Amino acid sequence: MKRETIIWTVLFVAGGLFLVVRGTQSDHGLGRQYVKQVRVNPQSATDLRVKFKEAPPTDRQAQLSIPRTVGLWVAAFFTLAILSFLYRDNIFYKIAESVMVGVSAAWYMVTAGFWEAIIPKLLANLAPETIGSWALPDLLKPKPPDPKLLSLVPLVLGIMLLCRLLPRGGWIGRWPLAFIVGVFAGIRMIGFLEADFVSQIRSSIIPLVVMTDAGRVNLWASLRNTGLVFGVLACLAYFFFSVEHRGLVGRLARVGVWYLMITFGASFAFTVMGRIALLAGRITFLFDDWLWLIDPAGKRWGP
C-alpha cells in the first residue's frame, strides 16, 4: 500500500472514530436537527393540516427530524468535499462539483424561470382564470382580469428561441435573441448614462474650499474634496487615449494610475475579506451546526 493511501486511511478512520465517539459518548451527541409541529392555519377549525418548523432541541415539543438530519450530514459532506480540493483534485470534489452544476442549473430554471416568470408573467396573462384557480388565487380577487392577448408575442418569441435547440432552423432563434439584445442595449444605455455617467459627474462637482458654519475654512474637508476631484480627473486622464500621455497629461495620468492602484488594493482587500467571511461561515457550520463543538448563539444546551 502506498504511503499516501495509508496516511489518508488513518485520517479517515480517525475522523470516523471521532464522530462515533462524539456521537455516542458526549452528553448530547452531534449533527441532529429538531422540528416541531405547527398548524398551517391555527385560526381555522376545519383545516387541521400541520407542517414542521425548525425548533431548538431544548424546546419541549421538539422532535428529531430525519430528513433534516440527513440533510445536515449531506451539507457537511459537500462542505468537506469542496474543501478537499485544497489538497488536490479528487473524486469527492468532483462529485460535489457535479451536484452543484446540476442543482444550480435546475434551481434557476425552476425559480427565476418557471415560478417567477413563465407562470406569473406569461401564463397568468394569457389564462388568468385557469392560473388563478390553480396556483395564483390572488389573481381572482376581486375578479379575474381579462386575458392579455399581447402576451402571445413573448410566447411566440419564446418558442422561436427554443428553435435554437433544433439541428436545423436554429437561425429562427435570432429574432427573440435580437429582442433581448435590443431591450438590454436600450435600457442599459440610458441606465448607465443616467446612474453612472451623469450622477458620478454630478457627485464630483463639489466645493474645493469647504467653509464651516462659523465662516472659517474647514481644512480637512477641503483637502478631502480637492483630493477627490483631482483624483477623478487624474484617473480620467489615464483613461483618455486620444491624447498622447506626455508632458502634463502624462504626469497627470501617472498620478491617475497611483489612484487606481490604491483603488485596486482596496478592492482586493474587500474581496479577501468577503471570501474569509464565507469561509468563517462554513467553518462555523461544521463546528456549530454539525459537530456541536461550539454553540455561539446558544441554540442548544451548549457545546
Added chain:
Amino acid sequence: MLKSTFPWLIVAVTGCVMIAAFFVPPLAEWKNEAGAWFEILAAMAFVVGGANLFAQHLKKISARRAGWGYSAVTLFSFVVTLVVGLFKVGVIGEDPNYPWAGHYQAEGSALWWLYQFAYQPLIGTMFALLAFYVASAAFRAFRAKNTEATMLLTAAFIVLLGRTYAGTWLTSAVPDDYSALTFPGMTAIILGVFNTAGQRAIMIGIALGVAATSLKVLLGVDRSYLGSDGD
C-alpha cells in the same frame, strides 16, 4: 434578409423604444411591457441552457467518455431538482382549496431541502475556497517591484487591517487628535478619497463604454450577437 436584416431591425426598434420611453412618459408603459417580455424570454433562455446541459451530459454518458460518471451525477441532480421544483414536492399551501398556491421554496419542501443542504453549502464553500486561492495567487504574484505595485500592496494591507479588530488594537495608542494615522483612520481616507475617485472614474469609463457599445449594436455597426451564417 430574415437571418440578418430583420433581427437587426428588431434590435433597432426595441432599443429605440426603450430609449424613447425614458424621454416620452406615455411610452413608459411600453418599457414596462418590454421588460416583462424580456424576463419571459430570459426564462425561456434558461430552458435552452438546461436542455443544452442535459444533451451534452447525455452524449458524454452514452459515448462512455472519460468522466461520464460525473455527468451521470450532474444529470441526476439536475432532473431531481427540476422535478421536485416544478411539481412543488412537499409544499403545503396556506389555503387547502389551492394546494398549488404555496411558495415553491416553503420550509420543509423538497426544493427547500435541496437549497438548504445542497445548493447553499456547495456555493458557499466554493466561494470560500477562493479565499485560499486569492491569498496564494497574491503571495506569488504581488511583489513590491515598483511604485504602483507597492501602493497596491500597502493599500490592501491598510484596508485589511483597518476593517478588523487587529488594526484598531495595533494603533489604539495613537491619540484621538491624530486618529487619521490609525489603521481605521487611514482606511477611511483610502476609501473616502482614493477609492471613491478611482471607482468614480472607472464607472464613468464603463458608462461611456456601455453607451458606445449599445449605440454600435442599435445602429447595426456591431452584429456579432447574430453569430455566423452557419448558426
